[in-house]
Amino acid sequence: MMKPFTRETLHRLAIHRLSKSGVVVPASGIFDATVLAGKTGCRMLVVISRFDLQAYCQGCFAVLNTLSHSLVNNWYDGFTPAVYMAGNPAKLKEKLAFNYLTPDASAGWIFRTDGHEVKTDRLLKLLRTRQKYVPADTSFPIVAQGGGGKQIYIRFSISDLPLHQQLIHITHTLMECIIENIISASDILNISFADNIMETDPVEIKYTRVHYDSSNTGSLKLYAVVV
Amino acid sequence: MSNRKHITIAPVSITPTKPLVPSHYKSLIWLDVLIKCLSEVHDVTLLNNRVLSFLNLQTMNFWHYLDHVLPEASYTDKPELWIGKHYVASNSRLVGEGMPEDGFDQYKAKIERDGWMHPSASRLFDIWTGNCAQLNISASLIAKDRPLDLTTDALLTILADMNCILDLREIGGEVYIDFTDEGIPLRKLVDVTGTENYFAGILRSLVPVAEHTDSIYLLCDEQLSADYWILVKILTRLGVHATRVTLGRVPLDGQVQSSRHGGWEQYLFDGFAEPLLQSFPQRAFSLGMRFYFVCVLGQSEGISFSVDRLKVCVQKAERLLDILPPPVSVPELSSFIASKMRPGYLLNPYLMVSELYGKKVSPYAGSLVNLLLS
Numbered sequence: 001m002m003k004p005f006t007r008e009t010l011h012r013l014a015i016h017r018l019s020k021s022g023v024v025v026p027a028s029g030i031f032d033a034t035v036l037a038g039k040t041g042c043r044m045l046v047v048i049s050r051f052d053l054q055a056y057c058q059g060c061f062a063v064l065n066t067l068s069h070s071l072v073n074n075w076y077d078g079f080t081p082a083v084y085m086a087g088n089p090a091k092l093k094e095k096l097a098f099n100y101l102t103p104d105a106s107a108g109w110i111f112r113t114d115g116h117e118v119k120t121d122r123l124l125k126l127l128r129t130r131q132k133y134v135p136a137d138t139s140f141p142i143v144a145q146g147g148g149g150k151q152i153y154i155r156f157s158i159s160d161l162p163l164h165q166q167l168i169h170i171t172h173t174l175m176e177c178i179i180e181n182i183i184s185a186s187d188i189l190n191i192s193f194a195d196n197i198m199e200t201d202p203v204e205i206k207y208t209r210v211h212y213d214s215s216n217t218g219s220l221k222l223y224a225v226v227v
Numbered sequence: 228m229s230n231r232k233h234i235t236i237a238p239v240s241i242t243p244t245k246p247l248v249p250s251h252y253k254s255l256i257w258l259d260v261l262i263k264c265l266s267e268v269h270d271v272t273l274l275n276n277r278v279l280s281f282l283n284l285q286t287m288n289f290w291h292y293l294d295h296v297l298p299e300a301s302y303t304d305k306p307e308l309w310i311g312k313h314y315v316a317s318n319s320r321l322v323g324e325g326m327p328e329d330g331f332d333q334y335k336a337k338i339e340r341d342g343w344m345h346p347s348a349s350r351l352f353d354i355w356t357g358n359c360a361q362l363n364i365s366a367s368l369i370a371k372d373r374p375l376d377l378t379t380d381a382l383l384t385i386l387a388d389m390n391c392i393l394d395l396r397e398i399g400g401e402v403y404i405d406f407t408d409e410g411i412p413l414r415k416l417v418d419v420t421g422t423e424n425y426f427a428g429i430l431r432s433l434v435p436v437a438e439h440t441d442s443i444y445l446l447c448d449e450q451l452s453a454d455y456w457i458l459v460k461i462l463t464r465l466g467v468h469a470t471r472v473t474l475g476r477v478p479l480d481g482q483v484q485s486s487r488h489g490g491w492e493q494y495l496f497d498g499f500a501e502p503l504l505q506s507f508p509q510r511a512f513s514l515g516m517r518f519y520f521v522c523v524l525g526q527s528e529g530i531s532f533s534v535d536r537l538k539v540c541v542q543k544a545e546r547l548l549d550i551l552p553p554p555v556s557v558p559e560l561s562s563f564i565a566s567k568m569r570p571g572y573l574l575n576p577y578l579m580v581s582e583l584y585g586k587k588v589s590p591y592a593g594s595l596v597n598l599l600l601s
Binding site for chain 1: 395397398400407408412413415420
């Protein structure tokens, strides 16, 4: 049986994502995500004091609803750049203009459009984690009190990464699916974590996250599939 | 009823990895003047724990370097300069380069359990104790040991109850002191490997003291000023009056830099003290050092170290010692010192030494000299 995701397939999916941001790369060209870095000057700051997968995913959906379409499109065109910071949003509500806070204020999101650090960012430190953090497989509605819509299955292959790197893939996958209308307010998310997601049937796939392989320089890796 | 208060003085512990340079002698002299004078008015406890400096990553890294590079070395007859040159060499490596697989857990366990120190550190303390004797400074200012009463976990529990930490250990992250709501940046206490830094050690030493003292003086150099401001905030939340006193370092040839980079070789005690001790009485040298480091160099950073200026101070001290008035009574001396104190039990050592440094001989000069050179 032929593997659904070959190196060539991953490469094609990666440069397809660039094309969605208006960067045309020939099929034989090299995937280079840095061409989008700073393209729009728009970036997201996520401030975290605890991590709860359900609250975090619901927060990702909620924060997008607070933003204008043009801001969201700009951010998407810049490859949804985000920075993850250690900090207690509950203590920072008066100092930082959060676009959204989770109900328990354990995570907060701020969008910046000018590409510059602001003085108050210096209160925080880049989030660094060491051990792998593997949340249990879980199922929940994308809006806290919602449900009744279609079942969305997101499979991540990020179990070998520490949380601060897992967050990159979780956040980008989820938010790009929301922006591309693959996930909507009434949907139920079913999130699972596996070592290998390369056997997923391509016919079912609605979204893939392909990016550099952090454990194998120069290679690409399939980090998430949404079916 | 006695008005005496209980005051704790907590200086920065000197890491036993390099020679003492003029900045260290400045700190020791300011500390010595403060303790001796304040003790005339209040009950003073010195909280100076060598164990903290042993647990410093730089110290353990140096000891590991010596054990690795010079496993057979004997240190009993080595001068400060020899040890200091190896310290500079060890710092040309990256911190942690060649680090043992257990980090420094073996060193940490011996230090915390037994108060163990490397033989190179024992040698340095022997040399420093001798130098301090020439300055009429008690060895306890540099060589006091006590186990840390509070474990790191207990410390973090206390800080969490005070709502002033961000603890990310549950997600494999770091632990920070968190006063961001007051505009102070996060300050790391424990890294992702679970290793605490020197700042956590200071807190483990200070927090248990807070409930047993009326006031804590924190002495630090200007480079540590931001960290010590955070300590003041924590101690204040614990209900104790805390004050940070910063001292500027002494530039060498116009430069202020860490000892780890060298540049101090021409400014060791033997180099500047021996010629003076050969030409002047020891008491004149000791008092002259106080004149120079307190009155001439002052509290802040600025003037470079000068042996010529030091010599002028020793000459001035020698003249004063010849014309000292008889001592006043103990209550008179106490009243005089109390009159120089500011609210909050603050006493500026400059006011004490400058009483002796002026052109006019103070009626308290005899008692003050006896006190400072005791």
